[in-house]
Amino acid sequence: MKRRQLCLNSSVLVVLIAVALTFFSCSDNDPIPDPGPAGFFIVNEGGFGNSNTSLSYYDYETGEVTNNIFQSVTGRPLGDQAQSMTVFEGKGYIVVQGSAKLEVINADDHTSVTTITEGLVSPRYLLGISSTKAYVSDWGEFGVTGTVKVIDLESNMVSKTIATGQGANEMLRVDNKVYVVNAGGWGRDNTVKVIDSTTDEIVDAIEVGENPRSIQQDAGGNIWVLSAGYLAYDQSWNLDPENSTKSSLTKIVSDEEVLRLEFPELTFSTASHLRVDIAGEVLYYLYDDKLFRISVDATGLPETAFVEKGFYGLSVDPASGNIIAMEASDFSSSGSMYFYNAEGEELDSFVVGIAPNGCAFIQ
Numbered sequence: 279m280k281r282r283q284l285c286l287n288s289s290v291l292v293v294l295i296a297v298a299l300t301f302f303s304c305s306d307n308d309p310i311p312d313p314g315p316a317g318f319f320i321v322n323e324g325g326f327g328n329s330n331t332s333l334s335y336y337d338y339e340t341g342e343v344t345n346n347i348f349q350s351v352t353g354r355p356l357g358d359q360a361q362s363m364t365v366f367e368g369k370g371y372i373v374v375q376g377s378a379k380l381e382v383i384n385a386d387d388h389t390s391v392t393t394i395t396e397g398l399v400s401p402r403y404l405l406g407i408s409s410t411k412a413y414v415s416d417w418g419e420f421g422v423t424g425t426v427k428v429i430d431l432e433s434n435m436v437s438k439t440i441a442t443g444q445g446a447n448e449m450l451r452v453d454n455k456v457y458v459v460n461a462g463g464w465g466r467d468n469t470v471k472v473i474d475s476t477t478d479e480i481v482d483a484i485e486v487g488e489n490p491r492s493i494q495q496d497a498g499g500n501i502w503v504l505s506a507g508y509l510a511y512d513q514s515w516n517l518d519p520e521n522s523t524k525s526s527l528t529k530i531v532s533d534e535e536v537l538r539l540e541f542p543e544l545t546f547s548t549a550s551h552l553r554v555d556i557a558g559e560v561l562y563y564l565y566d567d568k569l570f571r572i573s574v575d576a577t578g579l580p581e582t583a584f585v586e587k588g589f590y591g592l593s594v595d596p597a598s599g600n601i602i603a604m605e606a607s608d609f610s611s612s613g614s615m616y617f618y619n620a621e622g623e624e625l626d627s628f629v630v631g632i633a634p635n636g637c638a639f640i641q
Contacts, residue, residue, distance in 0.1 A: 606632075
């Protein structure tokens with residue numbers, strides 16, 4: 279009796295295993311769904327010189343924000359003035375400009391991997407090139423020289439320095455070309471330098487509006503550059519309009535400027551944070567602290583803001599397509615992060631760290 283029962287149970291077990299294998303097996307026609315990223319990071323710049331920069335994390339599943347995760351996990355502060363963060367090859371590279379370093383963490387559990395300091399002076403942004411190489415833009419000691427540092431990701435050392443222009447800032451990779459906007463740093467520049475990423479050499483220069491800060495590519499392959507312009511002041515620190523230049527938006531096709539749209543006013547809060555929606559058809563940017571949007575087919579700038587609020591940072595969520603705009607408050611207390619849909623409706627908001635300036639997405 280016991281033997282028969284054992285055989286019966288064994289037969290049932292075989293059937294169950296077969297069913298389970300059939301259920302969980304995959305084919306080319308029935309792939310396992312990609313669960314997608316778990317969340318994204320928020321870079322909180324902090325107050326200049328106060329060494330109170332921090333990192334926050336938004337969890338898609340819980341819909342909650344955890345603040346100060348770098349110090350909570352590593353047991354040490356992040357440093358002074360974090361400018362940006364890039365997630366690449368499973369690691370998060372936090373560019374801490376005021377502390378002249380890159381903090382490298384594991385993107386999944388936020389634990390520290392290493393700190394890169396040698397060869398960096400005033401770093402701004404990191405762009406991954408290959409599994410063994412990345413570029414870091416750097417303003418230099420006095421903010422008037424600009425270079426791109428080639429980082430060996432195996433040794434985590436600077437292997438080469440490429441001179442670009444004043445205030446090398448955001449970068450865009452298109453095939454083997456890397457476009458570097460020269461934001462002027464503490465000076466003036468109006469160029470986009472083009473680097474061949476296979477040779478790490480400058481191969482072209484494109485003139486745009488003065489002090490270009492950010493760069494994006496649309497669905498048609500066109501490149502857009504947002505320039506802040508230059509603000510000059512007299513001896514009493516009043517704005518000097520005659521020696522100032524306005525912000526501008528430039529469209530580049532085949533490495534040639536084909537359209538330049540000049541902003542109407544000289545404002546202290548110049549144009550910044552150019553971003554593109556996930557379809558590559560709409561551009562977003564900040565101007566006079568307000569959020570604007572413009573179609574990539576437009577030939578003129580919008581006259582009214584998309585969202586009327588005082589923003590400091592801006593990102594577009596590649597998972598949802600929502601616009602994430604950040605408010606700095608007074609640069610000494612907690613800032614805020616807002617979610618908006620494509621219609622400009624506020625979906626949610628969160629308290630984050632001091633002076634949030636952008637997000638880093640796990641893709």
